[in-house]
Amino acid sequence: MDAEKHRKISFGLSPCPNDTFAFYGLIKNRVGGEIEIDARFMDVQALNEEVLAGGLDMSKISYHLLGFVHDKYYLLESGSALGYGCGPLLVARKDIPKRELPRCRIAIPGEYTTAALLFRLFCPEAQDLMPILFSEIPGAVVQGKADAGVIIHETRFVYEAMGLVCLQDLGRWWEDETGHPIPLGGIVAKRSLGREMVQQLDEAVAASLDYAYGHTGEVMKFVKEYAQETEDGVISDHIKLYVNHFTKKLGRDGVAAVEHLLQVGRQKGILPAKPRDSVPLTVWEDGNS
16 A cells, blocks of 8 residues: 555544444454544534535535535445434424424524434524534523424434423434435545545445444443443434444435435525536546546
8 A cells, every 4th residue: 555545544423322333443443454544523513614624534424514515525335324214303392383483593403414404494484593512402492592403313312301392303304205214424535535545445434334233342332432321222222223224335225315415405505506417426436437
C-alpha cells in the first residue's frame, strides 16, 4: 500500500449504540488491514456540520445532509441506519392536532438531520423550529421550552416514562406516503480519497459489522461506555432497531429509498438542485470502474 493509502483516515461517528456497535471492529483495528482510523465522536448535527465544511475523510451523516455534499462525498453501501419502523417520533406533553402545529415551537435534533427534514415534509407550515442536542429534546418538551419535539436514537425508548405522548411516527408516515424504508443516516467518504480507497473503506465497514456480530461480548462493553442510556434492554433495542441488513449493504432497495428522499427534498425546495448527472451516488456506481 502506497503512502497516500496508508495515511490515517479521520472517521466521524456518533456515540450512539448502533454506531459504536457496527464500527467497533474498524475503529479498534480488528478489521481493515493497513487502514489506520482516527475515530472522532460527535453528536449527529456536529458530524453534519463537520462534513459540510469538508473536515472529515469519512463520516456518519444524516441523509438530509447528503443532498448538500453529494458532489464531494461518495455514499458507502455499508454502515447505514435505514429501515422500517425506525423513524423519528414527534412527541409532546399532550395531544396537539396537526392543524395547530404551525403555531407551535418544535424542537429538532439539528438543522441537517433527517428528522428535521421529515418534520418539514410532514408539516411545511411550521416555522418555529428550535435545533438542540437530540438528548435534550424530551426534557425541553417536558419543561415547556418547546411545545413538541422530534426525538431520535435512545430517546425514543424513554419518552413515555417521561410522561410524553407520540403525536406522529414520522418514519411510519414516510413509509405510508412513499412505500420506501426511511433513510436516517449513512456513511460517506471523500471522493478525493480515490475510488480504490473508498472501496476498501466500504468493505472494511461491512467487515466491522461482521466482527461485531461475531464478538458481541467484547463489543458491548465498548458500546456501554458511550451510550446515553445505559440499561441493557434499551441498548439492545436500539441496536436491533437501527442495525439491520441495510447496514451491511444498502442494495437496490436501500439506494432507491435514499434517492427518493433526496428527490422529494429537492422538489420541496429544502435541498439544493441535483448535482450533474455524471456524479454517481456510490463508488460502486462509478462508470469509470
